Amino acid sequence: MTTADVRTVLTDGDLTVVGQIVHASNATLVCDAQVGDTVVRCVYKPVRGERPLWDFPEGTLAGREVASYLISEALGWDVVPLTVLRDGPYGPGMVQRWIDTVDPAESAAERLDLVDLCPAGSVAQGWLPVLRARDLDGDQVVLVHADDPRLQRMAVLDVVLNNADRKGGHVLEGLDGNVYGVDHGICLHQHDKLRTVLWGWSGEPVDPVLLADLDKLLRRFDGGFAEELHEHITGAEVRALQRRIGALLEHPVMPHPRGDRRIPWPAF
Template identity: 65%
Template sequence: MADQTSAVLAHGDLTIVGRIPHASNVTLVATVDAGAGERLRCVYKPVRGEVPLWDFPDGTLAGRETASYAICADLGWDTVPHTVLRDDGPMGPGMVQRWIDIADPADHPVEPDLVDLCAPDAVPAGYRTVLTGFDGRGEEVVLVHADDPRLQRMAVLDVLLNNADRKGGHILPGLDGVVYGIDHGICLHAHDKLRTVLWGWAGTPIPGALVADLDAFAARLADTDGRLAAALSDLITAEETGALLRRARNLVDDPVFPEPPASRAIPWPPF
C-alpha cells in the first residue's frame, strides 16, 4: 500500500485546487489522479515558492522534506506522511505529500490537544510539562504534551532528523489513529539545531524497540553503496548524511532523550 501511494503521488496527474494562505512558503492543496475515477488529496510545495534561509543554504526545503520521509519510512515508522519529489508539477519541481485528514476540534471541544497550553493547576492527567511562562495578559501558563507513545516516537525522530521546527501545529492526529508530523523543511542540518515542543521526556530512556530500529537504520545508512544512501544523496549533502549517521549512532550508544539547550530550545511561535 505504501509503494502504491508513493507511486500515485509521483506519477498521477497533479491538479492544484487551492492555497494554504498562512504558510511561510507557497503551500498548495492539490489532487492526484489515482485511477478508476479516484483522486488522492495532497500538499504540493513548489521549490520556486520557497523563501531562502541563510542558515540552510544547501539544497531545498522540498528535498529535506522528502529525505525526512525516506528516513522515517526506512525506520519502518509511519510518522511522516508519504512524500515524493516531483519534477513535473504545475509550478515546476516540488514536494508532494499525502494529505492527512484530522478530526474537527468542534466534535471534541473539551479534549486537550496533543500539545497544549493550560493553567498550572489544570495540567491534564497523562501530560508532561515542557515549560512555564506567561500569556499575553500576564497569566501564568504551562506548555504541555501528551505522554503518548506515538508522540514519543516522533520525539526520537526529531532528534535523529535534527528538526529545527517541531511546533505543536506540525503534529496532526489522523483519523486513522496515527499521529503524523509534517513540515520537515528545516531538518537534517549538519550542526545541532534541534528545536521542538516535545521536551517532556528529556533525560529519560528511549524505549528499546525504538533503539533497535535506530541501530538497524544506522547499519543500512553506513552502507555507502546501499539503497538508503543512494536515495539521500539526491536530497541532502554528504556532510548532512554523515551527521545523520552520527546522530543515529549516538542515540544507539546513549539511548536517552537529550536535555534542551539553555536557549533556542523551542521554536517560536510554538504553535
C-alpha cells in the same frame, strides 16, 4: 489504496490546485493528484516558493522533506506521510499525502490537543510540561504535550532528523489513529539545530524497541541507503545523521534542550 497505489498517484498523477495554506512560511498548496478515476488529496510545496533562510541552502527544503520521509519509512515508524519529489504546476517541489484529522469542533470541549496550553498549576495526569509562559491576557500557562508513545516516537525521530521546527501545529492525529509529523523542510542540518515542543521526555531512557529500529537503520547505510539520501541532502549531512543515530545508540537517553532557543517560534 495500498501505499504503492498512493505513491503512483502522487508521483504520476495530474496535480490540480484546490486551495492554499495561507499561514505557512513557504508556498503550500493543497492539490488533488489524479490518475484515471483515482484521486489523492495532497500538499504541494514548489521549490520556487521556498523562503530563503540564512542557515539552510536555498532550494533544498523540498529535498529535506523527502529525505525525512525516507528515514521515517526506513525505520518503519510511519511518522512522516508519504512524500515524493516531482514536477508540478509551479515547477519541481515536494508532494505529500494529505492527512485527514479530527475536526476540533466535533471533539470534546475539554479535550486537549496532543500539544497544547493549559493554565499553570493544572497539568493533568498523562500530560508532560515543557515550559511556562504567559498568554495574550497575561495569565500564566504551561506548554504541555501528551505522554503518548506515538508522540514519543516522533520525539526520537526529531532528534535523529535534527528537526529545527517541530511546532505543535506540525503534529497531526489522523482519523486512522496514527500520529503524523509534517513540515520537515528545515531538518537534517549537519550542525545542531534541534528546536521542538516535544521536550517532555528529556533525560529519560529511549524505548528499547525504538533503539532496535535505529540500530537496523544504521546498518542500512552500508547497503545503499546513504546513496539514496545523497539525492536530497549533502554527504556531510548524511554523515551527521549517522553520527546522531550512533550517539543515541551509545547513550540512549533523550537529550536536554541547549541554549535559549529550545522551541521554534511561534510554538504552534
